[in-house]
Amino acid sequence: MEIEQLEKVAAQVRRDIVRMVHGCQSGHPGGSLGCTDLLVALYFERMKLNEKDGKVVFEMDGAGEDLFFLSNGHISPLLYSVLARRGYFPVPELATFRKLNSRLQGHPTPHEHLEGIRIASGSLGQGMSVAIGAALAKKLNNDTSLVYVLMGDGEQQEGQVWEAATFAPHHKVDNLIAVVDLNGQQIDGPTAKVMDNRDLGAKYAAFGWEVMEVEEGNDMASVVKALYEAKSKAGHAKPIMIILHTGMGYGVDFMMGSHKWHGVAPNDEQLAAALAQLEESMGDY
Amino acid sequence: MKKYTFTEKKDTRSGFGAGMHELGQKNPNVVALCADLVGSLKLEPFIKENPERFVQCGISEANMISVSAGLTIGGKIPFATTFANFATGRVYDQIRQSVAYSGKNVKICASHAGLTLGEDGATHQILEDIGMMKMLPGMTVINPCDYNQTKAATIAIADYEGPVYLRFGRPVIPIFTAADQVFEIGKAWMVSEGTDVSIFATGHMVWEAIQAGEQLEAEGISAEIINIHTIKPLDEEAILKSIAKTRCAVSAEEHNRIGGLGDSIAQVIVKNDLVPQEYVAVNDSFGESGTPAQLMEKYGLTAADIVAAAKRAIAKKK
Numbered sequence: 001m002e003i004e005q006l007e008k009v010a011a012q013v014r015r016d017i018v019r020m021v022h023g024c025q026s027g028h029p030g031g032s033l034g035c036t037d038l039l040v041a042l043y044f045e046r047m048k049l050n051e052k053d054g055k056v057v058f059e060m061d062g063a064g065e066d067l068f069f070l071s072n073g074h075i076s077p078l079l080y081s082v083l084a085r086r087g088y089f090p091v092p093e094l095a096t097f098r099k100l101n102s103r104l105q106g107h108p109t110p111h112e113h114l115e116g117i118r119i120a121s122g123s124l125g126q127g128m129s130v131a132i133g134a135a136l137a138k139k140l141n142n143d144t145s146l147v148y149v150l151m152g153d154g155e156q157q158e159g160q161v162w163e164a165a166t167f168a169p170h171h172k173v174d175n176l177i178a179v180v181d182l183n184g185q186q187i188d189g190p191t192a193k194v195m196d197n198r199d200l201g202a203k204y205a206a207f208g209w210e211v212m213e214v215e216e217g218n219d220m221a222s223v224v225k226a227l228y229e230a231k232s233k234a235g236h237a238k239p240i241m242i243i244l245h246t247g248m249g250y251g252v253d254f255m256m257g258s259h260k261w262h263g264v265a266p267n268d269e270q271l272a273a274a275l276a277q278l279e280e281s282m283g284d285y
Numbered sequence: 286m287k288k289y290t291f292t293e294k295k296d297t298r299s300g301f302g303a304g305m306h307e308l309g310q311k312n313p314n315v316v317a318l319c320a321d322l323v324g325s326l327k328l329e330p331f332i333k334e335n336p337e338r339f340v341q342c343g344i345s346e347a348n349m350i351s352v353s354a355g356l357t358i359g360g361k362i363p364f365a366t367t368f369a370n371f372a373t374g375r376v377y378d379q380i381r382q383s384v385a386y387s388g389k390n391v392k393i394c395a396s397h398a399g400l401t402l403g404e405d406g407a408t409h410q411i412l413e414d415i416g417m418m419k420m421l422p423g424m425t426v427i428n429p430c431d432y433n434q435t436k437a438a439t440i441a442i443a444d445y446e447g448p449v450y451l452r453f454g455r456p457v458i459p460i461f462t463a464a465d466q467v468f469e470i471g472k473a474w475m476v477s478e479g480t481d482v483s484i485f486a487t488g489h490m491v492w493e494a495i496q497a498g499e500q501l502e503a504e505g506i507s508a509e510i511i512n513i514h515t516i517k518p519l520d521e522e523a524i525l526k527s528i529a530k531t532r533c534a535v536s537a538e539e540h541n542r543i544g545g546l547g548d549s550i551a552q553v554i555v556k557n558d559l560v561p562q563e564y565v566a567v568n569d570s571f572g573e574s575g576t577p578a579q580l581m582e583k584y585g586l587t588a589a590d591i592v593a594a595a596k597r598a599i600a601k602k603k
Contacts, residue, residue, distance in 0.1 A: 061360050069355075110387055118358050120387045123378050126351045130383055133355020133363070136340065140316070141359055160379070163348035171340070 001045050003221045008281035009085065010040045010220065014251045015278045016081035016094055016285065022271045024098040027106065030261040031152060032078035034183050034246040037223045038150065039082045042068060046227040048145055049086075056087045058115040066145045067134055069119060071127020072152035072181065073107035074263070080104050083116035084285075091285045125158025127151060128178055132168055135176045146234055150179045154186030156197045162207075168239040169208030176239045177230045178209075182217070183248040185259035201243045210238040217246035252277055286502045287477040289495050291459035297489065298396040298453050300432035302327025304439025305364065309335045312443050316356055320346045320367040325455075326396055328366065350376045353391045354383035362390060362443055368402075369395035369452060370411040377417055384448050385421040392442050393418075394451045398428075399488070399539035400567065400584055401456040401577040410572035416544025418450040419517040425470060426517040428452040428538075428546075430491035432460045434514060437468035445470055454539075456577040458489045471515045473523035479509035482595045483527040486537040487513045487546045490565070493581075494537055496588035501595055508595060516546050521553050528554065533598040534562040537591050539581075542566035561601035563594035 001009075013036050021027040043049070047066040050057050070079050077097065084091045089103075096102035103112040107122030119130050131149035138145060155161065168176060180200055188194045197203075205211045210233050216222035223244075230240050248262070249255030252274040255266075266274060308315045309331040317331050318340040332339045342349035346367055353363035365372070372395035373380070384391045400410050419426045425447060429435040435453045442449045476491065477498055486494035491512045498508040509527050513520070528534055534554065536547035547564040554562055567584050581587050 061358060063359075067358070119354060119389075120382050123382045126347075126379055126383050129348045129351030129379075130355040130358075132348075133352035134358045135355070136352070137356045137359020137361050140337070140361065143359070160345075160347040160351070163343075163345035164351075167342065167345065167348055167352070170343075 003224065006040055006044055006220050006224070008279065009044055010036050011279040012282040013040055013078065013081045013085060015275060015280060017077040018252065018266060018271060018274045019284065020077045020081070020094055020097040021265045023095060025265045026098055027077050027265060028074040028263045029077065029266070030185065030248040030255060030259070031072065031181065031183065032075040033252060033255060034218070034248045034250045035075055035078055035150065035181050036251065037218050037220050038179060038244060039078055041220060041223045041227055042148060043082050043086045045224055047148070058088055060118060062118070063141065064143060064145060067118065067147045069127050069131045069134070069147070069149040070108060071121055071149055072124060072155050073121030076104070076106065076108050079108055085282060088116035089114060094285045124152070124155040125160040128161060128164040131176060131178070132164055132173050135173050136171070138175055146175050146177060146231065148177050148179070150181060153180055153182045153184065153191055153197060153200070156180060156200060157195045165204060165207045165209070172237045173239045174235050174237050177234065177242065178239065179242045179244050181246055182243050183246045185248045185262065187259065187262050189259055204241040208238065209241040210236070211241045211243065213243045215245050217244040218250045286479065286498050286508070289461045291461045293460050294457045295432040295460055296455055296457050297429060297432055297435040298325070298455060299327050300435030301394060301396065301439050301453050302330065304436040306330040307440060308443050309338070312362065314360060314362045315443055316340060316361045316363045318342055318349050318353055318363055318365045320344055320349050320371065322367050325368070326366045346371045346376050347379050350379040350391070351383045354387060354389040357389040357391060362392065364392045364394050366394045366396070368409060369398035369414050370409055373414040373417050373450070374411060381421060385424050388423060389448060390446055392449045392451060396453055397455050398452045399454060400572040400580040401454055401539065403455070403577045403580065404574050406574040407571040412541040412567050412572065413544065414452065415516055415538070415540050415546065419549065423448060424517065425449045425515070427470065427515050428488040429514045430488060430512050431458060431462050433462045433464050433466060434468065437466050438514065441468035441470060452488065454489065456489065459492055461492065461495070471518045471520060473520035474512040474514060476510040476512050479507040479531065481507045481531055482533050482535060482599050483509045483511065483531045484535045484537060484591060484595060485511050485513050485524065485546065485550055487516060488539055490537040490539055490586065493586065493588045494591055497591035497595065500588060500592050506595065506599065513546055516549060519549050519553065524550060524553050525557055528558055528560050532560050533602050534560060535565060535591060535594045535598050536562065537565040539586055540566055541569055543569055561598050563598040565590050565594050
């Protein structure tokens with residue numbers, strides 16, 4: 001897809017995010033908006049996905065296709081919107097987000113058999129380990145496709161992340177591309193104040209990862225270019241880590257750059273103000 | 286009472302190792318993971334023949350459980366192995382979210398359960414694992430009674446689709462079940478029929494229950510002994526059928542009396558058919574260092590304790 005088209009998809013996804021969170025008056029818009037460009041680039045451009053008659057098909061084993069795992073499950077509105085817009089499940093189902101009897105639980109789960117979801121996440125720190133397991137299975141199956149995983153920067157405070165960070169280079173899991181969403185914010189405030197992660201890129205490099213710093217995580221062209229570069233680094237005995245600098249709340253001016261919108265829903269007025277900034281490129285649900 | 290004899294004693298963890306060895310040859314999807322305890326889990330024969338299907342995780346149990354969940358996505362059948370304490374309590378949230386709630390086909394295989402790992406003491410002697418694991422929706426909990434049954438159970442769970450907690454241990458105990466047995470998950474095993482009291486035992490407490498049954502028989506009391514190797518799903522039918530006949534029950538387990546097999550049986554009794562029940566279990570405490578035999582005696586887990594409990598249960602019959 002052309003960059004311009006990807007940007008249009010991203011605008012619609014951002015509309016979906018604020019409308020979903022507004023619709024149930026709960027959920028996490030900040031991180032969802034910040035990672036929108038990455039997920040749109042992955043699902044609409046970068047990832048090799050199994051299709052039949054021009055439509056994506058979902059099988060749990062994901063044989064022969066690239067896999068994506070969301071470790072910071074609270075940005076579920078983003079994942080749900082991207083999956084629906086990519087064709088995994090009907091777009092109108094987005095309206096059920098966080099409501100009773102919905103497949104779109106507050107945090108993603110395969111428990112309700114939602115197409116596109118392979119693991120539950122929400123309790124932080126587990127997704128990279130799961131992605132490593134899926135990547136090892138691909139190697140055992142002689143499947144050369146890739147495994148992607150996204151984590152938050154606050155999530156880097158979980159100990160299990162560093163168990164996985166030690167494991168992946170040791171076992172040469174070089175079909176794994178991990179991304180840390182470096183937005184510098186977490187629930188209680190700026191990450192540097194709550195629990196300073198210091199230089200994450202240097203940390204991962206010291207653990208034996210191939211590290212890429214991407215400064216413009218909300219510029220679609222930069223994100224797509226970085227993902228191509230990351231793929232070219234796969235298969236060289238090292239796992240790949242992208243430190244993706246993003247802005248929390250990106251795309252909605254009054255939500256940007258603050259932890260205040262980590263887990264707060266907009267009211268009617270704020271929703272209207274947000275939607276006025278985002279093009280309805282694919283039609284609202 | 287049916288007679289049980291033995292010619293050999295072995296640890297149940299060796300039964301697990303033998304089962305893994307056989308699975309390595311039979312099932313190409315089986316993958317073994319271990320957190321720096323390969324020797325204790327008796328995994329060497331599997332690793333020797335299938336080095337590409339063994340994943341050394343180092344001392345990182347949380348990562349091991351979630352990696353196992355990821356392996357299932359590609360159709361693998363991961364057996365995640367370590368000591369029972371580190372396989373359950375330490376990684377409860379990983380099991381809950383990545384395995385149970387996600388419905389993943391992970392086999393959590395735990396050695397050194399209970400008091401009888403002995404000298405290492407309470408830090409390693411988990412007595413709460415059955416409770417934690419059985420509380421997880423969708424989790425199957427299995428605690429076989431000897432070497433042969435542990436081997437059979439290990440092979441059986443590979444063919445079952447879904448998360449399983451398989452519990453075994455370090456003490457060397459008599460082998461009294463058949464080497465060629467077929468292990469049926471969720472199906473209680475009638476060890477010996479009787480009429481005066483039902484003894485429901487799990488793990489190596491089944492052997493203690495057999496000893497207790499013989500002592501009771503010498504005193505003119507007929508005990509029915511049932512091996513509950515699968516604590517979840519529980520064979521309620523077998524329990525109800527037995528207590529309908531004997532009208533009283535004893536549960537025997539190397540576990541805290543809170544949350545273990547005894548409580549599962551009590552639920553069945555309270556819901557369906559009210560009869561007296563006595564517990565043989567650890568009385569809500571931590572363990573301590575000692576030999577297995579010393580600990581079994583101090584914490585009330587011997588055949589003599591089962592005999593006393595059976596007499597108490599019979600005395601309470603209306």
